[in-house]
Structures are given as structure tokens and as C-alpha cells.
Amino acid sequence: MCGIVGYVGYRNSQDILISGLRKLEYRGYDSAGVAVFTNAGLEVKKAKGRLAVLESHLEERPLNGGIGIGHTRWATHGKPSDVNSHPHTDTSSKFSVVHNGIIENYLELKEELAAAGAKFVSETDTEVISHLIASLYEGDIVKAVQKAVKRMRGAFALGVLTEHEPEKLVAVRLASPLIIGVGEGENFIGSDIPAILEYTRNVYILNDGEMAVLTKNDVTLMTMEGNVISREMFHVDWDLVTAEKAGFDSFMLKEIHEQPKAYRDTMGSRIADGRVVLKEIGLSADQLKQVERVHIVACGTAYHAGLVGKSVIEKLVRIPVETDVASEYRYRDPIITPNTLVIVVSQSGETADTLAALREAKRCGARVLAITNVVGSSVAREADDVITTWAGPEIAVASTKAYTSQLIAFYLFGLYMAQELGIRDSAYIAEVIAALEQLPEQVQAILERAEDMKVYAEQVAKHNSLFFIGRGLDYAVALEGSLKLKEISYIHSEAYAAGELKHGTLALIEDDIPVIALATQGELIEKTVSNIKEVTARGGYVYGFVFEGDEGEMAKSVNHVFAIPRTLPLLAPALSVIPLQLLSYYASLARGNDVDKPRNLAKSVTVE
Incomplete structure (x- = not known):
């Protein structure tokens, strides 16, 4: 639950890193740090506290160089402190790593590496990665990272630099989000699109088990085994202004006031002539008839949206619906059959517990429908069907417009099921749709009070x-x-x-x-x-x-x-x-x- 940004190119990387971290500070904000290749070699600067603390240190002594990695942290292993902040280095300070996720077998690796002479200074699991890569390095940073990944268990997104190959930035994704930004004479990595949107709209979205090697003039995508991947680039069609405060005192207040628009956008072309049209999902009437029960699985606020979804589907369709907290779903050995429709809900599309529930449902043969706000996210890619909520970027930690857009998605899907199965007549469907279309103006009326x-x-x-x-x-x-x-x-x-x-x-x-x-x-x-x-x-x-x-x-x-x-x-x-x-x-x-x-x-x- 941290923010990663990386840069290689013709500009001063420190400026790019700080700009990107500012856009990602919502992902983690108890400490921040950067590592940059300067004329003096690989230099690291990091500090406990908000990003502004790090910025003040860099104003006193800037790090100048064209390649670097940065990180904002939300602590999991080790309390917030300067020494526990990322980036982490090995004993020789020749390798530097930023990491989002958890290394589950870090204690086992730490003992092994310490016995071989590695000197650990932090309480984190991440520091193990830098020492592990250093121990496996034999002149090729890509192969060293691949070997290290095979030794690690857990969830991670990585950005890796080594002083031995100062023109390369290596990125890895396993269960934690990471995107690659492609520019002209410069390339980027980031945990989320807003981090790099100021500089490029062309991105590759890494899938699980993939890595990328970046130089200033080239990006190579590959599997962990080294097989090169060819993939179409994704062009971002929303602008940075939508991720800024736009005159409001906070992102949360801005996002509360954006809900009328989010309602309209999420309904959008999905309503026509008093009917619901969900072209993006492949569930035909015949397939819907096979659904005997629905499981709705999510976490936190999304789970609360699921509770509303349960009532909506049961009332409109009259089939049994269970709601589950995603972190518990796998472990209760749920009864899942091929006639179970599992609906997973996640604002980011990267929620680890929800992803795990999705994979368990698919393993058991269920069809999975995802409701998410992020096109190209893990949940969106791995589900059989997706209803995207068009809420736009949600920056505040406390979800508002993403939650209410999820409600709209559930209303649309419940109506779609009832409509396609003929359970509700067209007059009833049209009545509910007419009321749905009035919601944006009604929300605006509440906001005015x-x-x-x-x-x-x-x-x-x-x-x-x-x-x-x-x-x-x-x-x-x-x-x-x-x-x-x-x-x-x-x-x-x-x-x-x-x-x-x-x-x-x-x-x-x-x-x-x-x-x-x-x-x-x-x-x-x-x-x-x-x-x-x-x-x-x-x-x-x-x-x-x-x-x-x-x-x-x-x-x-x-x-x-x-x-x-x-x-x-x-x-x-x-x-x-x-x-x-x-x-x-x-x-x-x-x-x-x-x-x-x-x-x-x-x-x-x-x-x-």
C-alpha cells in the first residue's frame, strides 16, 4: 500500500520523482524517499513524515541525475522512520529498491543473507530484496532480479536500480499494480497513472508475473523467464485536471461534489428507451437463467455497496444473494458451483483480498463479474465480465463517488437481470430507470444544503x-x-x-x-x-x-x-x-x- 515512481531520461529525475510522488501520496504518506544516480554514484535521500519533509531536505542538497526511483510508504513491516523508509540498498550501496507489497518469507531470506555477510539496518521486509539481488548479481541486473523473484513469496511491485548498469531501470509486478509510461527520450514507472500523466499519456499496464526493462530510449516487456512480450499501448484519455482539487479545499470535498456527474457518467449509454443496455458484459439471457445464486465479495466501503447490491438483486430478480468480506471469503470454504455468479467490487481493481477471492471463485468454476473504477486493473482483466464505474480518479483515501457509482452499477445490473429474464415487466423497469435518471439533480439539491x-x-x-x-x-x-x-x-x-x-x-x-x-x-x-x-x-x-x-x-x-x-x-x-x-x-x-x-x-x- 505504497506509491512507486521511477524515471529514466533527459530531465533531472529528482523533479520528476517528486512530482510523481505528490500525485501518489494518497497511497502512502508516513515516509518518502528517492534514489538517484548522480556524478557521485547512487545516492539515496529519505525521511519520515509527509512528502514535504523530503522536499525540504532535497532543497538543501539536490540530487542531480537522469535516472532514479522514488517511494511514498504506508508502513507494514517496521514503524515509520527515516531508516525504514524506501528506497533500500544493499550493504555496498550499489543496488537500490522500492517496493509495494509484502515479502512473506523475508525472515527466512534475511537469516540466510545475514549469515553470508549482509548488514541489515532496517526492520523492513523490503531491505531483504536489495541484499538478495546484490547476492545474485553476476553482471546482468535483469537476470539477478529474475532469480530474486523466484526466491521471494508474497505480493510485490518493484523498481530496481544498480550502479553497475546505470542506464537501466527494472520494474516487476506480482499482485501489486505497476504501469509503464512511454515518452520520447524518457520512460517512467508508477503505481498509478496520475503519477506520470503530466509527462505522457501512453502507458503499458503490467500483468502479474511480468517485468519491464527501461532505458531512456526503449522499453522491453518480458515474462519472469525472459520471454519478450508484445503488447498494445494504452492511451489515457482523461486529463490531469480531473485529478486536481479544482478550487475545492480538499480532494474529498471535490469528489463529494462530483457525484452528480459520476452518476450520469456511470449510467451514460447504459440506458436507452426505458431499458438497460450492458453491451460490455457477455451474460446472455440463457446464461442468466443458469444462475442459481449470487455471491457479492468486497472490502470496506465496496462491501457496503455490496450490501445494497444484495437487496437490489434479491428484490428485482428473486434469487438468493450472499455478501462476503473478501478477506474471509476463501477461508470459509464457500460453496461455489458453475451456476454461481460471483460479483467482486473494488474501486482500484487491485485490492489484494478481492483479487484472491476472484481467483478462488474462478478456480471453482464460477463466472465472475467485476465492478471497478479502473480500466485495465487486475480485477478488470481477470474477471469474465466488467461493469466500469465512470467516477473518474478518486484521490481522497475515504471513498465517496466511487461508492455511490458502485451503487449505480448494482442498480443497472439488477435491472438488467430482471429485464432479460422477464421477471419484471417493462413498465416497472421504465419506472425505476426514470427514478434513476433523476438522482443526479437530487444529489445536487442535497449538496446545496x-x-x-x-x-x-x-x-x-x-x-x-x-x-x-x-x-x-x-x-x-x-x-x-x-x-x-x-x-x-x-x-x-x-x-x-x-x-x-x-x-x-x-x-x-x-x-x-x-x-x-x-x-x-x-x-x-x-x-x-x-x-x-x-x-x-x-x-x-x-x-x-x-x-x-x-x-x-x-x-x-x-x-x-x-x-x-x-x-x-x-x-x-x-x-x-x-x-x-x-x-x-x-x-x-x-x-x-x-x-x-x-x-x-x-x-x-x-x-x-
Whole structure:
């Protein structure tokens, strides 16, 4: 869960590396470092803290040279510190490595290398790689890296330099994302496209088990066995401005406000004449008829989108759907048959646990549908079918527009299944689609009332604990609202199915403790109001969220009411989550936190 950037070319590499790391800082930000070939040889500069700390060191003593590698770290092995920061070198300081991922057998390798004379200075698994490559080097850095990779177990993306061959930059991908940027007289590596988009739009996306050798005038793709690969270049058609703040105070606020556009783009050409058109998937009506059950597998926020997806598919299609946390899926020995459709959901398309679940599902013969925001990602390439969410780059660690775009994808797929199987008539499908098409304007209406949520958030920010409650789809949204608040405000928060309060949770309610209550599901409102009264009777301070038209009744039972535009109850999550995102955002600001880079978290979780 780190950011890698590398450069070889005619420019000063330090400038390119720092620029790229700035675009990747969302992937890891507890330390940063660079290694550059200068007239004095291979020089490394690294520092604990945000990238600005490293930049200040480089201002005092720049590293000048045309080839280098850089890294922003999110600690897995060893606490954040200068010495644990990347890049790492071998004992002779002739080899330098940056690494994203985990080396599972690093202790075994470390003992072997130390016995042979290697001097280790850090607590990291990455330092083992530099010593291992050095021990295997016999005049050819490519072969040394290939031999090293065969000795290592785990997940990794690597950038490797050696002073012995100062014109070459070697890149390796195994389970962690890495792309190659191709320029004129210069070439790049990066963990993500924004890192290099300022300099080139032409990229190769490495697949698992592939490597690349870069010089300033050439890029060679190959397998780990050395077989050269021919691949079409991918041209990036979005611009860097979409990955910048565009006048907003933070990426998260920008991305919250981009949701109306993300809704429209994700629906886009997939709706025509009152029907859903999913040309990008190959599931015919006959194949859909063979589906006996659906498994939805994801992590974190994407899992919460999956909970909504479960309700949508079960209601529209009437087949059983299971939701699973991806990190648990493989280990519970799930019952998967060829008639199981597995839907994996990942914003980045590189989430390690979700990838592992995808591979397990395919091994068992299931068809896999991916919902992801990144074209060309591992999840997108390995799934049988893909629904891309056109949310655009999401930079803030806490997901907002990617989550809601995933909801839109589930609505579209659920409607598509019901439509193709003839389970719902055309009038019903058209009614839901018409309501879907109104969502962007309704989201905009909520965003225009952001100041209301700011007032609530400043009250909530004074507390160290609070609760979210809801029933049905409201409970699924409550889980996401609670997670968002925890992620960026660091306030302890829990979400409960409202009907479960009386089974133990009411013991936690005390005077003035905030409770966020969602009540958008018509047939459940009376029961939810009854649960709210149980809370207020014990001193809880309740913020109620309902559809417009229901606020009068709700006001009798809560301290504050926020009304959202009315839509079909099935679509309510696409609206009700918006004020909860704003609540979390403003609560975090009120507490003085860095909204875009919450402590201990990273954007793309590429380790298990």
C-alpha cells in the first residue's frame, strides 16, 4: 500500500520523482524517499513524515541525475522512520529498491543473507530484496532480479536500480499494480497513472508475473523467464485536471461534489428507451437463467455497496444473494458451483483480498463479474465480465463517488437481470430507470444544503462516540456512514440494525450521545420511529434523516430532521449517504484532521 515512481531520461529525475510522488501520496504518506544516480554514484535521500519533509531536505542538497526511483510508504513491516523508509540498498550501496507489497518469507531470506555477510539496518521486509539481488548479481541486473523473484513469496511491485548498469531501470509486478509510461527520450514507472500523466499519456499496464526493462530510449516487456512480450499501448484519455482539487479545499470535498456527474457518467449509454443496455458484459439471457445464486465479495466501503447490491438483486430478480468480506471469503470454504455468479467490487481493481477471492471463485468454476473504477486493473482483466464505474480518479483515501457509482452499477445490473429474464415487466423497469435518471439533480439539491450538515457536524465533533441506526437498506447505509465518520474524524462510531437495539446495544445509550437515525424505507418507518423513541427515552440526541414529506412526523421524535428528495425506497441509498458523507467531512474539519489523508490508512490496499 505504497506509491512507486521511477524515471529514466533527459530531465533531472529528482523533479520528476517528486512530482510523481505528490500525485501518489494518497497511497502512502508516513515516509518518502528517492534514489538517484548522480556524478557521485547512487545516492539515496529519505525521511519520515509527509512528502514535504523530503522536499525540504532535497532543497538543501539536490540530487542531480537522469535516472532514479522514488517511494511514498504506508508502513507494514517496521514503524515509520527515516531508516525504514524506501528506497533500500544493499550493504555496498550499489543496488537500490522500492517496493509495494509484502515479502512473506523475508525472515527466512534475511537469516540466510545475514549469515553470508549482509548488514541489515532496517526492520523492513523490503531491505531483504536489495541484499538478495546484490547476492545474485553476476553482471546482468535483469537476470539477478529474475532469480530474486523466484526466491521471494508474497505480493510485490518493484523498481530496481544498480550502479553497475546505470542506464537501466527494472520494474516487476506480482499482485501489486505497476504501469509503464512511454515518452520520447524518457520512460517512467508508477503505481498509478496520475503519477506520470503530466509527462505522457501512453502507458503499458503490467500483468502479474511480468517485468519491464527501461532505458531512456526503449522499453522491453518480458515474462519472469525472459520471454519478450508484445503488447498494445494504452492511451489515457482523461486529463490531469480531473485529478486536481479544482478550487475545492480538499480532494474529498471535490469528489463529494462530483457525484452528480459520476452518476450520469456511470449510467451514460447504459440506458436507452426505458431499458438497460450492458453491451460490455457477455451474460446472455440463457446464461442468466443458469444462475442459481449470487455471491457479492468486497472490502470496506465496496462491501457496503455490496450490501445494497444484495437487496437490489434479491428484490428485482428473486434469487438468493450472499455478501462476503473478501478477506474471509476463501477461508470459509464457500460453496461455489458453475451456476454461481460471483460479483467482486473494488474501486482500484487491485485490492489484494478481492483479487484472491476472484481467483478462488474462478478456480471453482464460477463466472465472475467485476465492478471497478479502473480500466485495465487486475480485477478488470481477470474477471469474465466488467461493469466500469465512470467516477473518474478518486484521490481522497475515504471513498465517496466511487461508492455511490458502485451503487449505480448494482442498480443497472439488477435491472438488467430482471429485464432479460422477464421477471419484471417493462413498465416497472421504465419506472425505476426514470427514478434513476433523476438522482443526479437530487444529489445536487442535497449538496446545496451542505451548510446544514456542517452545523450538525460541528455538534457531533464534540463527542468521542456515537451511533448510526436504520432498518433494511437504511441499515446498509448506516454502516457506510459510520465507517466514513470513523475513517476521517477518528470518532468511535457503530452502526446497528435499529431493531437490534433492545437486544443489548441500548446499554450504551446515555445522556446527549449522538444517534444518526435513517428512516427512508416506507414499510419500516413506524418501527424505526419506535426504536428512535427507545433511544430518546434514555437520553440520546437524535438526528433523523427522512424523505421530503415525512419530516413533520419525524420531528416529533427527534432533535433535528434532515429531509432528502423523495425517490423510490430501493434507490434511497444513492441519496441518503450524501449527507452522511458531508457530516463526516465537516466533523473531521472541526477536529482539525487532514481529511484526504486519515492516519494509518491508505487508498489502495494491495496487501492481505
